[in-house]
Amino acid sequence: GAGVSQSPRYKVAKRGQDVALRCDPISGHVSLFWYQQALGQGPEFLTYFQNEAQLDKSGLPSDRFFAERPEGSVSTLKIQRTQQEDSAVYLCASSLYGTTEQYFGPGTRLTVT
Amino acid sequence: DQQVKQNSPSLSVQEGRISILNCDYTNSMFDYFLWYKKYPAEGPTFLISISSIKDKNEDGRFTVFLNKSAKHLSLHIVPSQPGDSAVYFCAATYSGGGADGLTFGKGTHLIIQP
Numbered sequence: 575g576a577g578v579s580q581s582p583r584y585k586v587a588k589r590g591q592d593v594a595l596r597c598d599p600i601s602g603h604v605s606l607f608w609y610q611q612a613l614g615q616g617p618e619f620l621t622y623f624q625n626e627a628q629l630d631k632s633g634l635p636s637d638r639f640f641a642e643r644p645e646g647s648v649s650t651l652k653i654q655r656t657q658q659e660d661s662a663v664y665l666c667a668s669s670l671y672g673t674t675e676q677y678f679g680p681g682t683r684l685t686v687t
Numbered sequence: 688d689q690q691v692k693q694n695s696p697s698l699s700v701q702e703g704r705i706s707i708l709n710c711d712y713t714n715s716m717f718d719y720f721l722w723y724k725k726y727p728a729e730g731p732t733f734l735i736s737i738s739s740i741k742d743k744n745e746d747g748r749f750t751v752f753l754n755k756s757a758k759h760l761s762l763h764i765v766p767s768q769p770g771d772s773a774v775y776f777c778a779a780t781y782s783g784g785g786a787d788g789l790t791f792g793k794g795t796h797l798i799i800q801p
Contacts, residue, residue, distance in 0.1 A: 614796055
């Protein structure tokens, strides 16, 4: 079956612009995660959904970051008033309920100029 | 404060030999550990995992060893193949709280020399 998909794959934004990044998880996966990966670093946890409920948003770096999953499948990560330090690869992962292995999408590379 | 550390940024191994990638952790609450492999411009791909109730898990050419007292785990790949050249990430989590975000190390770039 299809894996996790993300769009767009690449996004260039001018500082101050708002961006929206989309994630389509594997069908049937209840859990959905967002991570931020800066250059030369490992992915860092941002937020977690179980179905449509956002159960953990402790990793969101500021109130400019907002995530939603209104129908429990597709999720959107929104970044308002982008800053240069937001430049990174944003990864989405999904997993079956009760399992720990997470399956990642290809990521969206965001460049803020 | 890095809770998961991969102290070797890169490792070069000859094709056919054993590759050993190391990982240390500091948080004693972690009880489940995973290894991911990442090619450029792709997302991380799950390789193998181990629960803290075990000290070894094997899947084909890949074996993960866990030493809880030392808070250390390692991934062995044998024999190493050219397609194994990639960045390998060690990750850890606490499984007892339901699904949780993974905590990753910075990765080790494995290069398999022909």
